[in-house]
Amino acid sequence: MSPWVAAGINLLAWPGVGTFAGGHKVSGAIQASMALIGGILSLSLIIVLFNLALKLDSTRFDTEEFMAGNGTYLIVGMTGFCLLAFAWIWAAVSSFLIVNESKTSN
Secondary structure: OOHHHHHHHHHHHOOOHHHHHOOOHHHHHHHHHHHHHHHHHHHHHHHHHHHHHHHHOOOOOOHHHHHHHHHHHHHHHHHHHHHHHHHHHHHHHHHHHHHHHHHHHO
């Protein structure tokens, strides 16, 4: 597989899959797993934002009450988002390394 295709898959589709296909099997599998778990956990943020949109429509918005009801979702969602962001950054670095390895081997 072309190193540029691997980089494109890593950066535009699913972080880690391009790393795996580029020959870095262990780090690619870890990155892909982190991205999948992070993406699933990030869906909690959608729940929080949906609940926020429903509450903002009311005349009285109580921040403490909202956080008591949605704090867990917010923490899980932010953790997932951070995990996904870390996987994407790691995949970008891996893509850079894969492209540089192909340049030095030619």
